[in-house]
Amino acid sequence: MNPIMYRQSVRKFTDEDVSPQLIENLLRAAMQAPSACNQQAWEFIVIGDEEDKLAISKMHKFAKPAAEASKLIVVLGNLKRAKIESMIEQDLAACCENILLQATYYSAGAVWLGFHPIEDRCNKIREYLNIPDYCIPFAVICVGYSEVDREIQIRYDVSKIHYDRY
Numbered sequence: 001m002n003p004i005m006y007r008q009s010v011r012k013f014t015d016e017d018v019s020p021q022l023i024e025n026l027l028r029a030a031m032q033a034p035s036a037c038n039q040q041a042w043e044f045i046v047i048g049d050e051e052d053k054l055a056i057s058k059m060h061k062f063a064k065p066a067a068e069a070s071k072l073i074v075v076l077g078n079l080k081r082a083k084i085e086s087m088i089e090q091d092l093a094a095c096c097e098n099i100l101l102q103a104t105y106y107s108a109g110a111v112w113l114g115f116h117p118i119e120d121r122c123n124k125i126r127e128y129l130n131i132p133d134y135c136i137p138f139a140v141i142c143v144g145y146s147e148v149d150r151e152i153q154i155r156y157d158v159s160k161i162h163y164d165r166y
C-alpha cells in the first residue's frame, strides 16, 4: 500500500484510542520533514483530553472532527528557532503532510484542520492552549481510526502538466 495514493481526510472516527507509540511514530515522521536551512522550527502539542478536544472542535466551522478524534496534534512554528522565518509555513506544511502519510501507513485516519494564517482561529487556539506569541499555531491534525471507508479519487490530470514552457 502506497500511503501517498491511499491517504484521505478522515473526519469520522471510531471510539478506539490511538496508542502513545503511534503518536510517537507520527511525531518522528513529522520531524523528518524537509525544512528551509534545515531549521526544524516545529513544536507540537499532543491533546487527548475530551474537554480540550471539544473546545478546539468549536474554534471554527471546519474544526468539528476534533471532537471525535482520539488525539490531536497541534503543529506549531517556533519563531525563536527559525533561521528563515519567511519559509516556516512551507516547513510546517511538509511536517503536516508527513504526519498524514505516516498515519495512513499505520492504517490510522487523520485530517488536517487549518488555523494559520486565519487570525481569528489562531487567536482562539493561542489563548486556549496558552501558546506564546513567538509560536505560530499552524494547524491541528486529528488522529484516530476511521469509521467509514471512502473510495480513493485519482486526481492525476494531464491538463495541469507543462513541459519545457508554460
Ligand SMILES: Cc1cc2nc3c(=O)[nH]c(=O)nc-3n(C[C@H](O)[C@H](O)[C@H](O)COP(=O)(O)O)c2cc1C
Pocket: 007, 008, 009, 010, 011, 062, 063, 065, 111, 112, 113, 114
Ligand atoms: C491547509 C489545509 C487546511 C485544511 N483545513 C481543513 C479543515 O479545517 N477542516 C477539514 O475538515 N479539512 C481541512 N483540510 C482537508 C481538506 O479539506 C482535504 O485535504 C481536501 O478536501 C482533499 O481531500 P482528501 O484529504 O480526502 O484528499 C485542510 C487541508 C489543508 C491542506
